[in-house]
Amino acid sequence: MQRRTFVKGSLAVLGLSALSSYGVLEKTGLSYAGPVAGFSTPLPIPALLENKSVLPGEASFALRVQQGSLNFFPGLSTPTMGYNGDFLGPTIKVRNGQHVKVKVKNNLDEPTTVHWHGLHVPAQWDGGPRQIIAGGGDWHPEFTIKQPAATLWYHPHAMGLTGEQVYQGLAGLFIIDDEVSDELNLPKTYGVDDFPLVIQDRRFYRDGSFAYARSMMDIMHGVIGNHLLVNGAMWPNLTVPQAKVRLRILNGSNSSIYRIAFADERSFYQIATDGGFQEQPVALDSLFLSAGERAEIIVDFQADPLGAKMSLLVDQFAGNRFEAMQFTVAAPLAGTTELPATLTSIDWLTEQEAVTTRRFAMETMSMGGGRMGMGMMGLGSGGGRLIINGKNMDINRIDERVKLGTTEIWEISNRSAMMMSLPHSMHLHDVQFQILERNGQPPSSHEKGRKDTVLIQPGESVRIIARFEDYTGVYMYHCHLLEHEDNGMMGQFEVVS
Ligand code: C2O
Ligand code: CU
Ligand code: CU
Secondary structure, three states: OOOOHHHHHHHHHHOHHHOOOOOOOOOOOOOOOOOOOOOOEEOOOOOEOOOOOOOOOEEEEEEEEEEEEEEEEOOEEEEEEEEOOOOEOOEEEEEOOOEEEEEEEEOOOOOEOOEEEOOOOOHHHOOOOOOOEOOOOEEOOEEEOOOOOEEEEEEOOOOOOHHHHHHHOOOEEEEEEOHHHHHOOOOOOEOOOEEEEEEEEEOEOOOOOEOOOOOHHHHHHOOOOOEEEEOOEEOEEEEEEOOEEEEEEEEOOOOOOEEEEEOOOOOEEEEEEOOEEEEEEEEEOOEEEOOOOEEEEEEEOOOOOOOOEEEEEEEEOOOOEEEEEEEEEEOOOOOOOOOOOOOOOOOOOOHHHEEEEEEEEEEEOOOOOOOOOOOOOOOOOOOOOEEEOOEOOOOOOOOEEEEOOEEEEEEEEEOOOHHHOOOEEEEEOOOOEEEEEEOOEOOOHHHOOOEOEEEEOOOOEEEEEEEEOOOOEEEEEEEOOHHHHHOOOEEEEEEEO
16 A cells, blocks of 8 residues: 555554553643543534525525534533534535525634635635635635535634644535435445544643643644544544445644554555545555545444444644544444445546646745744745745735636645645635646546645655636645745646636
């Protein structure tokens, strides 16, 4: 399988035997020790958001951005943020072709935005840093879904505030269905054999609050947690049918890269990348997801005896290994799912149709003789340490102009200096792209498909291709390590007619 370099290091060496009984190798020492891993909490399944429209071709939703609190540890309350609740948000489910209206109310006392990550929408409704909703304010985006079935997500995107607001709990899933997903013989009953898994890590202070700091270390490496949450719960259990089960996995962490596998190393099938189905299921025994990426997988519990328990392991890049959650196998479902050999057909873009190749160098620049000084990184454009093509984000500057209706190749390289060897997770708004090459090689099968976010390790270079169609306006491209994004590793492209 595709094990990237870092797995050959410490994590692989650790092996299963090194799992602590609580599944957490403490690292920062910041946190409260926490409850004992008992896998007694049922995995919370985010509710499906009610569609208030009665018209068949339309969907109408209401989202409230609010503060809340949650008890991650007995007797300690953690201040949180959520959509329509205390932590995370409901799952929005729509269909391709549907006209969607959302009434967003910001009940926070600070600005936010609601960005539809992976969704192809007009720039004014994208919910990026240009569509600020003031504290107490409203925003009423409306758009028509113009893309195939996929698991997308929504989260805040205000300049300098994204990382902290996501950390507090602002994130939710956005699922699109279409004729293809209707007809495929796949598990598709939400909460029964089709489950969302929002995987995030967190650090806590001893008083129970989230330890979201903005130290130089946290900005450069991202805020990396030593506790793992799945759908906002620590060590949850999910009761699954003795059947094939579909998991829609989002790496919703701020800055972690995860390798996800089952404790018995069973293989499973990946069926979708960020932007929808792959052409064929891809057999894997572990899955890599960088911050912001999604995958849908099919896991077969048919051969597991009733009552069997199976853990999901999550390794952080150069970090902790977590026993993230447990599955308990219960009664089978009527009917069997035979995994289809072909899922969909993808309109592959060819290099011949590309009108240009743009180059993007993601760099971590050190100032002052190559040494990173504490406190030298300012928010906004002053510091200029996290840069793309030498530039830190400036909302008043358009970095690239792309002609509407054209196809382009973007060649993105991670030029982090030796001292500051950091991975980046490049994300483009507006489009789903395809990976042409990673370091001169065709992408491995798990990255073949519609993508909106791609991991780029130090020294790596990735060539992607995308068609910019339907909408003009200004969109973002940025590193999805949220601490990098908040500190200016972002640029703007304008699609012009
Ligand atoms: Cu998921 Cu520009 O973001
Ligand atoms: Cu996005
Ligand atoms: Cu980055």
